[in-house]
Amino acid sequence: MRRILLSVPRIATVSAALLLLLVAVGANAAADMPDAALVQRGEYLAKAGDCVACHTAPKGQTFAGGLLLPTPLGPIVATNITPSKTHGIGNYSLAQFSDALRRGVRADGAHLYPAMPYTSYSKVTDDDTAALYAYFMQVVKPVDTSPPPTALPFPFNVRASMIVWNALFLDTKPFQSDPKQSAEWNRGAYLVNGLAHCSTCHTPRNLLMAEDGARALGGGDVGVWHAPNITSDANSGVGGWSVTELVGYLRDGHAAGKSQAAGPMAEAIDASLRHLDESDLRAMATYLHSVPPLRDAADTRPVFSWGAAGDDLASIRGVALPKDLNEMTGPQLFDAHCATCHQAQGQGSFDGGLPSLFNNTALGRVNTNNLVMVMLEGLHRHPDILMPGFAKDLSDRQIATLGSYLTQRYGNPNAQVTAGQVAMLRSGGASSNLVLLARAAMVAAVLLIVVVIGLWARRRRRVQA
Template sequence: MRTLLPAILALLSTIGIARAAPPAPDQTLVERGRYLAQAADCAACHSAKGKAPFAGGLKMNAPVIGAIYTTNITPDPETGIGRYTEQEFARALREGVAKDGHNLYPAMPYPSYAKVSNDDVSALYAYFMLGVKPVHQANRAPDAPWPLTMRWPLKLWNMLFLEDRRFAPSPDKSLEWNRGAYLVQGLGHCGACHTPRGIAFQELALDDRGSQFLSGAALDGWFASNLTGNATTGLGKWSGEDIARFLKTGANTHATAFGPMTDVINNSTQWMSDKDLAAIAVYLKSLPASGAPTAPAGTVDPATMAHGAQVYQNFCVACHLPNGKGTAPWLAPLAGNPNVLEPNPLSLINVTLNGTPALVIDGIPAPYPMPAHRHALSDADIAAALTFTRNSWGNHAPAITANDVTKLRQQTGNDQ
């Protein structure tokens, strides 16, 4: 009996260890979370150039406050979210409240993520805890003086502007429409960039019940495009197939992605299923026209047009052609391009000054990204060329002044 006792104890110990061991991760759930994280484009904000994925540190310019830096959302237990429970993860995602109780700035699109379903939150949690490599990288404090760094006023902000409720399907709409609405309003958080904001940095509409939802907005030196049915500056002339193709490849016969939208294409939408992209297109095509009206024709100084035509001939015609039609989808058309016709010229000035990162589709960089012209052209040259572009080949939009270019040149510096 004594000789059997050690063996019995060893067996019982083994059984106890086996029972105490955590269950193996559900790889299906982890992979679903990976897909949802791509749909939510988490990498674009939480990954700084040249740094580890999801380790944070990306600089973002916030109105009034100054520069803030995105946080480490890897499962590192010291500097990341490795000690978050699923409930704490859900609270941060949907309510903008960290594990220790401090409020997150609404640059984190938690008003959109408030719509995300419980099942999708569970899948995201599984992915970030089990599918992301932990990185020990401390978070950086905002570049702002006290008292602007105080977080307690954000509790009041949430009381005023956060609608903490899940997406509710519309019974009178199709399954495809509802899926598209869920992706656009929730995970995709399209309104965070494409919806105008109020004086308190709140989105003026969180869904299609508000007329300003996705009507375009200025943000950090760019103008995020109008995504409503506006036929001039929005998607009114785009088919559902045009929208899906743009999200999959970053280009179609109407326009090419540039600026911050390249990150969205590169990190997010190109990896989404064709079914989900089609659903997004169905939803966007259902939005009525909204946005600023275009300027009347015949208001541009002839001397400015002549100067702009010469600059265009010297610097732009090789890619965009004399008729402004480009060679879609490789070289963007300028004639009829909604970004060209948008009354707010921020994006046009920015991309001309600073160029744009290349689209990278299936690992292959686009061959002809827009180059920077800030060192080759004066502010007056850029203003004239863009004014010419906005008022040629049937285009009609307000003139751009050299002062407009000067302001953005100074604002962007070498950060872009």
């Protein structure tokens, strides 16, 4: 679900203090609700929206911004969304709050970058927006500091360009429930497509960095991580998961014999999903089961179904390690670094506390970025470390050898890890040519105009002559 890295928010604020427009449009239906209940609902909704994930820097003050969200264009800085009147959104009216949340327009009229998932938040109802507003204004503690402003390279520093982008990609239609579906399904659709903003990560993006609606929830890349396919497809998606397994995964971050959350998804579960009511998680799972299936041709069987217990101990016992440890075989690396926890045959710990390596989507997908990232960084769930990282212990080549061995032995044998891939992920991901492309396109456009003017002038001279 949600954000971080390339996706990510960047809510309103920043120089919001400039604005004195206190439009004070009172609440509508939400006005009927007693304040305490309204604020409480707002807090729950803020968790569902996982605002904290981006708007709180590591070890920073809650909602005070400062997290750098790496995008292919450069870092976007999440802003202070506390009700500080000088540095936050303290002077925002409900209408301004709503525009920032659902239209990507901050109080001074400037446009937010779509790292802030306002394309999803546009589905949030008026009532829920009012509840969120009440929570942020009445409960969140104001913090009078601002992170440095976002400074993307030209031409992306021209925020007005977002007007064109929004015209193309922002669907301002509010959520419409489908009377043919159950109330549970509709609740799930509202959460998945709205506040939980699952598509921000799980839907691939087009050249202009907008979500590709034709491949909704079909799997996207989020910086160095891959947000997998969560459509209802039985092989590539979650069609083979039961609702109970999905609910357990969203709440606990793992499902036995299926998968475990790592990276941005682990954060989403820690900060957001595990706080949601069971009924809401069940609704989301029910809706996900109905998302049109999309299949990756490489997934010839369910990605969680590959592999079986086994070992290659006979190839390593009694055999000396190579002098150059980069030459170690996959079974040797597994023996040295994995087997003490995942056990000799990859079967995981007896009480189920550590997952098996077979029947595990981590080794069943052809995209092995997440596998590499987990080997490098480990798996962290606040406040626990579920698996240590090996970035300092293993070289790129060792991780490539080990990763490819693991997929051959316990996962999808077509999945490979290369040393180049490990080096790229270790250094923070593939570099982007978007800035260069945009500038080249502008130069080309200027040249074209010059040529057209030149031709036109020459023709005019000829006509005059």
